[in-house]
C-alpha cells in the first residue's frame with residue numbers, strides 16, 4: 509500500500525522546519541544588534557502570523573531599562589503585540605524566542621492563547637551564564653489547560669552565539685551567576701536594551 513500522504517506531510521514538515529530556522533536566524537540577528545550597544549542582551553523575541561508568516565512585533569529584554577523584572581523579551585513582545593492588535597488574544601500567531609521561555613514568560617504566552625512557541629537556546633544553555641528558573645517551557649505548557657506547541661531548540665548553536673559574544677560575557681560577569689548568588693557571593697545586577705520593532 510502506498511501512503512500518498514506521507515510524502516506531502518514530510519514535505520510540509522520540512523518546509524515548516526526551514527521556515528522556523530529562518531525566523532530564528534532573523535530574531536537572532538535582531539537581538540545581536542544590542543551586543544554592540546552599552547546594554548547588550550541575549551534575549552529577543554518575534555511574533556508572526558502563524559499562517560502567513562507576516563511579522564507582527566519584536567522586542568528584546570528591557571528589565572533594567574524599564575526597572576521591571578517582568579520585562580523579559582517574550583512578555584514585552586506579547587504586551588506590545590496585543591496592544592497593536594487591540595486584543596488580549598494571540599491565537600493565530602507564533603512566537604520565536606532566542607531562548608526557551610522561562611516559567612513566567614511561558615505562562616504569559618499560554619494566557620495569550622498563542623499557537624506555537626519556537627525557541628533557540630535552552631534554559632540550561634542560558635544558565636551557564638545567568639540565573640534561571642529550572643522548569644522547561646514544555647512542562648509549563650503541559651500542566652496548563654491551553655493548547656500550545658512548544659518547539660525547540662531550533663538553531664540552538666546560532667542562538668547560543670548571543671550568549672558567548674565578548675560584550676555579553678562581560679555583562680554576564682556583572683549579572684552574577686545563580687549558584688554564587690544563592691550562596692551570597694554575588695549580588696546580580698541586570699542590564700538590558702530596549703529594541704522595539
Ligand SMILES: [Zn+2]
Pocket residue numbers: 580581582609610611612613614
Ligand atoms: Zn522570561
